[in-house]
Amino acid sequence: VVGPVGLWQTTTLNIIAGLEDPTSGQVFFDDDDVTNVPPERRDIAMVFQTYALYPHMRVYDNIAFGLRMRHTPTDEIERLVQEAAKAMEIDHLLKRKPRELSGGQRQRVALARAIVRNAHVFLLDEPLSNLDAKLRVTMRTELKRLHAELEKTFVYVTHDQAESLIMSDRIVVLNEGKLQQLGTPEEIYNQPANEFIAGFVGSPPMNFFDGQLQNGGDQWLIKGEGYTCEFTPAPTQRLTENASANVQIGVRPEDIEVLPSESPHRPSHCCGTRTVGQ
Numbered sequence: 001v002v003g004p005v006g007l008w009q010t011t012t013l014n015i016i017a018g019l020e021d022p023t024s025g026q027v028f029f030d031d032d033d034v035t036n037v038p039p040e041r042r043d044i045a046m047v048f049q050t051y052a053l054y055p056h057m058r059v060y061d062n063i064a065f066g067l068r069m070r071h072t073p074t075d076e077i078e079r080l081v082q083e084a085a086k087a088m089e090i091d092h093l094l095k096r097k098p099r100e101l102s103g104g105q106r107q108r109v110a111l112a113r114a115i116v117r118n119a120h121v122f123l124l125d126e127p128l129s130n131l132d133a134k135l136r137v138t139m140r141t142e143l144k145r146l147h148a149e150l151e152k153t154f155v156y157v158t159h160d161q162a163e164s165l166i167m168s169d170r171i172v173v174l175n176e177g178k179l180q181q182l183g184t185p186e187e188i189y190n191q192p193a194n195e196f197i198a199g200f201v202g203s204p205p206m207n208f209f210d211g212q213l214q215n216g217g218d219q220w221l222i223k224g225e226g227y228t229c230e231f232t233p234a235p236t237q238r239l240t241e242n243a244s245a246n247v248q249i250g251v252r253p254e255d256i257e258v259l260p261s262e263s264p265h266r267p268s269h270c271c272g273t274r275t276v277g278q
Contacts, residue, residue, distance in 0.1 A: 001157045002164040003174035004200070009157040012174070013123045016155060018042050029120060043118035051106045053098040053113075053274075058084075061112045084116040087146065103137045114148040115146065124156045128163070131269040140167055161201045165189060173197050204274060206250040213245045220257055226266060241258045 001009050013021040016027060017041035026035045034042055053062050060081055067077045085091040088108040100108055107127060114122060124143075127138045144167060147154050157162055164171050165185045173180040173188065181193040192198035198206045211224030213231070220231040229249060259265070 001172045001174060002159065002161055002201075003180075008174055008177035009159070010125055011177070012124055013046075013155060013157055016121070017044055017123055019047060044123055045117050045121075045122040045172055046123045046125070047110050047114045049097070049128045049129050051104060051110045053109060055098050057097070058094065059090065059096055059101070059109050059224050061097070062098070062109055062218035063094075063116055066113065074244060079107065080116045083214040085102075087115065087149070088112045088142070103131055104139065107131060107139060111143075111146070113172060115150065118150075118152075120152065122150075124154060126158055128158075129158075129160075136163075143167065162203050165201070173201070175200075192250075195248070195250075202252060204253045206252055207256075209249050209251065210245055211249060215243055222247060226254045253276075255263050 001012055003009055015022050018027075018034070018037060022035065026033055029042070054065065057065070059182065063081045063084060064077050067080060072080075075091060080096070082091065085094055088111055090105060090108045090112060092103060093101065093109075098109070101109065107130075111127070127143075128139050129137060140163065143154075143156075156167065158163075167186070168185055170182065171185055171188045172182050177195055181188060181197050183191070188197065188201055192201065192206075195208070199208070209224050209227065209229075211222040211227070211229065214221045214223055220232055222229045
């Protein structure tokens with residue numbers, strides 16, 4: 001779930017968790033309507049931006065806390081905690097307290113505490129935003145591996161659109177509480193449903209140009225101030241029915257090429273450059 005900061009992503013998680021009531025509509029887990037099911041009966045696990053660890057407890061006890069609250073047998077707790085700790089590669093830290101851990105290790109403990117429950121749905125609210133860039137890359141890989149191993153639904157909120165493209169099977173784009181598009185990362189990036197998505201998803205963002213659609217005989221053209229663009233492939237039926245319509249085209253930065261100086265050109269000013277590794 002991705003969108004600008006403060007525009008209902010966390011509220012969406014709270015509704016899924018049962019912490020807030022939807023004003024309309026229903027919440028389904030598979031074929032089960034859970035709209036009126038209380039949070040404790042929804043079989044969910046949550047991981048937050050803040051680690052929310054008990055500072056006076058050892059790592060082992062932090063991971064085991066939820067199991068003990070559910071009166072899980074002691075031998076079962078031992079097995080589950082060891083399995084979760086091993087999966088998150090923190091089994092050597094079980095006797096330490098949170099203050100003795102790095103930020104990345106604390107986040108792994110928080111994740112282990114969630115996965116130890118083997119819940120039906122995992123809700124993750126910006127779980128990596130407090131980590132440095134290098135550790136964030138590592139934890140993204142860990143989460144993708146964990147998702148594949150558990151084969152459970154992960155609902156992951158982030159304001160980092162690059163992170164959403166890297167980690168997601170499907171992306172929900174929200175803006176002001178409204179669904180803008182639902183699709184695979186490839187669909188969101190290459191076939192954005194509207195200008196907001198086209199400009200929000202992608203770094204650097206898409207460039208927009210206004211122009212007019214023109215029928216040039218064998219090919220269609222879009223002409224704007226200082227440019228002419230051949231429209232390839234052929235325009236959609238909606239556009240052909242509105243010949244000479246004013247349109248807007250979007251161009252990804254990676255699709256722009258610098259031509260030799262002898263090519264047709266016009267004076268322009270470069271405000272700055274950015275290396276994107278391509």
